[in-house]
Structures are given as structure tokens and as C-alpha cells.
Amino acid sequence: MTSASSSDNPLDEFSLIRRYFHHQPHHAGQGDSVSMGPGDDAAILIPPPGQQLVMTQDTSLEGRHFPADMAAADVGYRCLAVNLSDLAAMGACPLWFLLSLTLPEVDEDWLAGFSHGMFELADAAGIALVGGDITRGPLAVSIQATGAVPAGQALRRSGARAGERICLGGVTGAGLHGLHLWQQGRRDGPAIDHFRRPQPQLELGQSLRKRASACIDISDGVLADLNHVLDASGGLGAQLDEAALPLDAAILSDCDHQEQRRLQLQGGDDYVLLFTLATDEPIPAGCHVIGHIEEAPGIRLKTMAGEIRSLSAKGWQHF
Numbered sequence: 366m367t368s369a370s371s372s373d374n375p376l377d378e379f380s381l382i383r384r385y386f387h388h389q390p391h392h393a394g395q396g397d398s399v400s401m402g403p404g405d406d407a408a409i410l411i412p413p414p415g416q417q418l419v420m421t422q423d424t425s426l427e428g429r430h431f432p433a434d435m436a437a438a439d440v441g442y443r444c445l446a447v448n449l450s451d452l453a454a455m456g457a458c459p460l461w462f463l464l465s466l467t468l469p470e471v472d473e474d475w476l477a478g479f480s481h482g483m484f485e486l487a488d489a490a491g492i493a494l495v496g497g498d499i500t501r502g503p504l505a506v507s508i509q510a511t512g513a514v515p516a517g518q519a520l521r522r523s524g525a526r527a528g529e530r531i532c533l534g535g536v537t538g539a540g541l542h543g544l545h546l547w548q549q550g551r552r553d554g555p556a557i558d559h560f561r562r563p564q565p566q567l568e569l570g571q572s573l574r575k576r577a578s579a580c581i582d583i584s585d586g587v588l589a590d591l592n593h594v595l596d597a598s599g600g601l602g603a604q605l606d607e608a609a610l611p612l613d614a615a616i617l618s619d620c621d622h623q624e625q626r627r628l629q630l631q632g633g634d635d636y637v638l639l640f641t642l643a644t645d646e647p648i649p650a651g652c653h654v655i656g657h658i659e660e661a662p663g664i665r666l667k668t669m670a671g672e673i674r675s676l677s678a679k680g681w682q683h684f
């Protein structure tokens with residue numbers, strides 16, 4: 366957020382909610398499970414019969430998760446996308462979300478852009494805003510999203526087994542590279558688009574139910590998030606194949622080989638799925654096998670030259 370539109374009478378909290386956050390869902394059926402949306406002390410929701418609910422929450426702060434000069438519509442889109450990516454990683458269908466917004470002031474241009482970007486993705490994903498909270502302070506967006514899966518079919522981090530293939534739902538490295546380019550003053554191009562508007566892999570996640578043995582979305586980098594799968598699966602290890610790491614050479618063309626590898630493996634902000642598949646499962650279209658699970662703990666890389674090198678599971682960390 367860079368500036369406030371000055372107004373003698375800024376909207377009060379309730380008018381602001383009505384104007385920007387009472388949104389008619391566009392999807393056929395979207396909102397059918399909402400008995401009471403924004404407006405009462407809490408939302409009243411109808412869980413789909415026979416399904417389990419899946420809940421996640423992610424907070425995005427200006428300057429920490431998105432740059433202060435990012436367009437409001439991109440901020441709205443991105444803050445919802447990172448939550449939907451967690452639902453995708455569980456194989457869930459999105460249902461409802463709550464929005465907790467902390468605003469430094471009432472800037473109607475910013476609110477119009479933010480809500481437009483956020484509802485663009487909400488409508489595309491079929492998720493309904495059912496309530497939230499608005500308060501004053503440094504800009505922060507916290508979203509709690511709920512989805513559903515048929516009982517017992519949620520994907521978890523914990524089911525990987527030795528011998529299984531490790532797959533990626535897309536290329537990695539573009540998100541953090543986009544942030545770097547942004548910090549150098551660039552405002553367009555594929556890496557920047559990836560950073561501004563990550564595409565949560567909801568359909569892929571749902572298609573992996575009963576197929577993938579473990580799944581996670583990559584927010585902190587391939588190594589760090591793969592390590593969560595290995596830990597959750599009982600302390601297993603992995604070997605990655607450098608030659609098999611998917612690389613969008615056009616996106617990372619301005620980086621040297623070492624920086625490309627660092628972005629691909631440790632970047633973060635990717636929001637693609639990493640999952641494990643038994644050897645008899647077909648590889649979903651558009652996905653890449655990047656290695657396999659091993660009994661011996663730790664992550665190793667088979668280099669282009671055929672050497673095996675140990676890697677530390679370094680990735681993005683707040684502290």
C-alpha cells in the first residue's frame with residue numbers, strides 16, 4: 366500500500382464491509398452451503414454430507430510476503446492463492462474462507478482493487494467469503510480457508526515409502542526469482558507474474574486422492590518442504606536427480622547455473638505440489654519425476670556428472 370486517497374468522511378467499518386466484501390458468488394452452486402455469510406456474529410455453514418472438512422490459515426504481511434508497492438488486486442489474489450494452495454496440497458475442494466484485514470487507513474481505491482483481485486480467484490476456485498474481521502494497524506491480510514474431501518481421502522505429508530517416486534506439479538524457482546526481479550525494479554514478465562499471482566494446483570491435488578502417498582505444497586522451497594514429507598513419513602531420505610529438475614529456461618535465463626539450482630531447490634514462493642507416487646502409478650500430465658524416496662535419512666543430489674552430493678534441507682525461514 367503506497368498512499369491513501371484523502372477523504373473528509375472515510376467509510377465506517379460496516380459500510381466498508383458492505384461495499385467491498387458482500388460479494389455474490391458467480392459460480393453455480395458456490396455459496397449453497399452458506400446458511401449465513403457476512404453480517405451476523407459468525408457464519409453458519411452446511412458441511413457436505415459424507416465429507417471431512419480441511420482448514421488452513423495463512424497470514425500475509427506487507428514487506429514480508431508481498432512488496433509495499435504491489436498492486437492491490439495482486440495482493441488480494443496472492444493472499445487467497447497461498448491459502449488455496451494448502452487446500453490443494455490436501456486434495457480438498459474449496460468451500461469457504463474468512464478474511465481478517467488490518468488496514469492503516471481507509472483507502473477506497475486500494476480496497477476496490479484488493480477485493481476485485483481476491484474475488485477474481487475466489488470465483489474461479491468456487492470458494493465463498495463467509496466472514497472475517499477488520500481492524501486498524503500496519504497492512505496485514507490473514508485468511509482462513511476451509512475445504513472438503515470425501516472421508517478418509519485427504520492427502521497427507523506422512524505416507525511416503527522407500528522406492529516411491531518424488532514428483533513436482535510444475536517448475537520451481539520462478540516465484541522467488543520474480544521477487545528478486547521486482548526488487549530490481551522490473552514490473553512485468555513471467556517470473557513476476559508467477560510471484561504476483563501464484564496458481565494453486567487445486568485440480569491436481571483433487572486428482573491425486575487415492576493415488577499419491579504423500580503431498581505438500583511448496584512455499585518454503587523444494588528441499589525444506591520435501592524434508593517435511595520425509596520427517597512426517599517416519600524419518601526417510603531422498604535422492605533427487607539434478608538432470609530431472611524441471612527448469613523453465615526462459616524464466617531463469619538471466620541466472621547462472623548455480624543461482625538456477627539454488628532457486629529451483631531452495632527458492633520458495635512456488636506454490637506447486639510436491640507428491641510421492643508408487644512405481645505403478647502413472648505420472649499425471651504436466652508433472653515431473655525429480656527423484657525417489659530412500660530408507661537412509663537425508664537428501665542427496667545425483668549431479669549431472671553422476672556424483673552423489675548431500676544437501677542440507679535449507680529453505681525460507683522467518684526466524
Ligand SMILES: Nc1ncnc2c1ncn2[C@@H]1O[C@H](COP(=O)(O)OP(=O)(O)OP(=O)(O)O)[C@@H](O)[C@H]1O
Nearest residue numbers: 420421422423424447448451582583584585590593
Ligand atoms: N500458531 C499455530 N498454532 C497451531 N498450529 C500451527 C500454528 N502455526 C502453524 N501451525 C501448524 O503447523 C503446521 C505447519 O505450518 P506452516 O505455517 O509452516 O504451514 P505450511 O503449509 O508448511 O507453510 P505455509 O505457511 O507457507 O502454508 C500446520 O499444520 C499449521 O496448522
Ligand SMILES: Cc1ncc(C[n+]2csc(CCOP(=O)(O)O)c2C)c(N)n1
Nearest residue numbers: 423428429430431432584585633634681
Ligand atoms: C516482500 C517479500 N519478501 C520475501 C518474500 C519471500 N517469502 C516470504 S515468506 C516465504 C515463505 C512462505 O511464508 P509463510 O510460511 O509465512 O507462509 C517466502 C518465500 C516474499 N514473498 N515477499
Ligand SMILES: [Mg+2]
Nearest residue numbers: 451454582584
Ligand atoms: Mg503448505
